[in-house]
Amino acid sequence: xxxxxxxxxxxxxxxxxxxxxxxxxxxxxxxxxxxxxxxxxxxxxxxxxxxxxxxxxxxxxxxxxxxxxxxxxxxxxxxxxxxxxxxxxxxxxxxxxxxxxxxxxxxxxxxxxxxxxxxxxxxxxxxxxxxxxxxxxxxxxxxxxxxxxxxxxxxxxxxxxxxxxxxxxxxxxxxxxxxxxxxxxxxxxxxxxxxxxxxxxxxxxxxxxxxxxxxxxxxxxxxxxxxxxxxxxxxxxxxxxxxxxxxxxxxxxxxxxxxxxxxxxxx
Numbered sequence: 001x002x003x004x005x006x007x008x009x010x011x012x013x014x015x016x017x018x019x020x021x022x023x024x025x026x027x028x029x030x031x032x033x034x035x036x037x038x039x040x041x042x043x044x045x046x047x048x049x050x051x052x053x054x055x056x057x058x059x060x061x062x063x064x065x066x067x068x069x070x071x072x073x074x075x076x077x078x079x080x081x082x083x084x085x086x087x088x089x090x091x092x093x094x095x096x097x098x099x100x101x102x103x104x105x106x107x108x109x110x111x112x113x114x115x116x117x118x119x120x121x122x123x124x125x126x127x128x129x130x131x132x133x134x135x136x137x138x139x140x141x142x143x144x145x146x147x148x149x150x151x152x153x154x155x156x157x158x159x160x161x162x163x164x165x166x167x168x169x170x171x172x173x174x175x176x177x178x179x180x181x182x183x184x185x186x187x188x189x190x191x192x193x194x195x196x197x198x199x200x201x202x203x204x205x206x207x208x209x210x211x212x213x214x215x216x217x218x219x220x221x222x223x224x225x226x227x228x229x230x231x232x233x234x235x236x237x238x239x240x241x242x243x244x245x246x247x248x249x250x251x252x253x254x255x256x257x258x259x260x261x262x263x264x265x266x267x
Contacts, residue, residue: 038103038124038195045130047191050106051198053121054114058093058203065095068113068199072097077105077112079194096200103195113199120202133188140181147174 038048056064065087072080084098101109153159154167 038106038126045128045133045192046126047129047196048103048124048126049196049198050110051121051123051200052110052113052119053200053202055118055120056116056201056203060116061093061095061201061203062087064113064117064201065097068097068109071109071112072099072101077108078102080105080109083196092203094200094202096198098196098198100190100194101197102193106195106197109197110199113201117201127191129188129192133185133192136181136185136188140178140185143174143178143181147171147178150174 038046065085069082069085071077072082078101080099080101082097082099085096087093087095099109150167150171154164154171159167
């Protein structure tokens with residue numbers, strides 16, 4: 001009897017342990033779940049990009065998009081530049097906003113954008129800019145050496161007017177290339193010191209019932225009928241000129257045929 005009672009208690013404790021350790025459900029994480037910005041370590045040249053998908057109630061998509069835009073424009077979470085906005089209307093509303101933001105601002109901006117929503121997806125990738133940065137630096141050094149050499153030639157007193165004009169043109173071209181190189185280097189540094197963040201907002205359409213499916217089918221049938229009638233009218237319009245030309249020809253052929261028949265009958 002004691003062994004049966006001991007076995008029962010052990011089984012009950014094991015079941016309670018399994019229940020306590022089992023997951024509480026399949027609930028999705030909130031949209032504000034931490035997504036930290038990334039900063040490349042010293043000596044690395046990585047440009048980070050983040051994509052976050054957030055599910056929101058349909059009535060919150062447009063105001064949330066406007067709020068995120070305002071937060072970026074006001075630099076609420078640090079340096080932030082707006083790059084792109086997309087929005088679609090209809091039964092399945094969706095919107096997206098792309099910003100370039102300081103790494104420290106990624107997490108609070110994602111949390112702000114996802115308040116009351118549900119995180120659906122998040123993705124982070126890095127592009128290695130080491131080769132591009134190296135090429136830009138080598139180009140800068142080459143242009144600076146070329147500029148220095150041209151300035152040394154320009155300082156000579158035995159140059160003809162044509163030589164001085166040629167040197168001036170060469171120096172102007174080098175200056176333009178140096179300016180472009182500096183702009184390219186600044187853009188690379190901007191990509192290295194900030195993160196590209198794309199926030200995509202989506203909603204779910206209304207459940208489609210039997211009546212809704214019948215309505216959609218009827219609407220599609222009317223659309224198809226309208227399109228078919230339009231095509232028929234268009235083809236009729238194309239055919240009218242041919243009818244105008246062919247009808248007299250048909251009458252002429254008929255008249256000639258009847259005349260030929262009379263001649264054969266008379267002979």
